[in-house]
Amino acid sequence: MKSKIGILGSGVVAQALASGFLKHGFEVMIGTRDVTKLDEWKAAAGAKAKVGSFYDAAGFGDIVVLSVSGLAAEEVLKIAGINNFDGKTVIDTTNPIAAEPPVNGVLKYFTNLDESLMEKLQKVAFHGNFVKAFNSIGSAFMVNPSFPEGKPSMFICGNSDAAKEEVKEILDIFGWDVADMGKVEAARAIEPLAMLWCIPGFLNNQWTHAFKLLKL
Numbered sequence: 001m002k003s004k005i006g007i008l009g010s011g012v013v014a015q016a017l018a019s020g021f022l023k024h025g026f027e028v029m030i031g032t033r034d035v036t037k038l039d040e041w042k043a044a045a046g047a048k049a050k051v052g053s054f055y056d057a058a059g060f061g062d063i064v065v066l067s068v069s070g071l072a073a074e075e076v077l078k079i080a081g082i083n084n085f086d087g088k089t090v091i092d093t094t095n096p097i098a099a100e101p102p103v104n105g106v107l108k109y110f111t112n113l114d115e116s117l118m119e120k121l122q123k124v125a126f127h128g129n130f131v132k133a134f135n136s137i138g139s140a141f142m143v144n145p146s147f148p149e150g151k152p153s154m155f156i157c158g159n160s161d162a163a164k165e166e167v168k169e170i171l172d173i174f175g176w177d178v179a180d181m182g183k184v185e186a187a188r189a190i191e192p193l194a195m196l197w198c199i200p201g202f203l204n205n206q207w208t209h210a211f212k213l214l215k216l
Contacts, residue, residue: 006061020143031057085128116187129163152210
């Protein structure tokens with residue numbers, strides 16, 4: 001398996017995933033606009049942890065994780081250098097969350113059901129192999145989640161079967177049951193799962209749940 005992971009973003013999701021990859025023996029570089037704000041994280045993370053610019057991280061990673069605000073995602077891809085994604089698996093964790101507040105616990109999205117954010121991003125970095133993952137669970141449960149009912153389901157999609165196989169290997173290491181929903185258009189259904197996941201949190205402050213796809 002490819003061992004170098006470039007993570008674009010420095011928020012709680014990016015840091016949770018970065019720590020998870022480090023825990024499982026990967027080398028990680030987090031890309032951010034301000035490298036100084038990750039000094040504490042880097043000091044605690046160890047020798048396999050690096051911090052650089054978006055461009056540095058995209059170039060470093062054999063696999064790249066996009067973990068920024070959906071509103072900033074397209075800009076970050078361009079800053080990171082579109083050619084840096086050529087032929088690489090790009091794990092897209094983003095959601096198209098609008099700037100407006102939730103309504104009765106329901107997030108507002110700036111996309112519609114005819115085109116997902118991942119479809120837009122795939123068109124920007126069209127030689128990268130985007131795979132949607134990690135968008136419908138809280139950061140506390142992204143790596144080796146523990147639920148009494150067993151492994152929760154991670155819904156993924158993307159046009160490249162080879163890229164999805166790489167992501168499936170990572171998700172298996174991270175303790176997930178993978179539900180492959182097909183090509184990039186399936187992100188139109190997967191991205192709204194984040195809206196559903198957040199409703200109990202916004203309404204009742206319940207954030208300790210995950211989705212499970214049951215099969216006969």
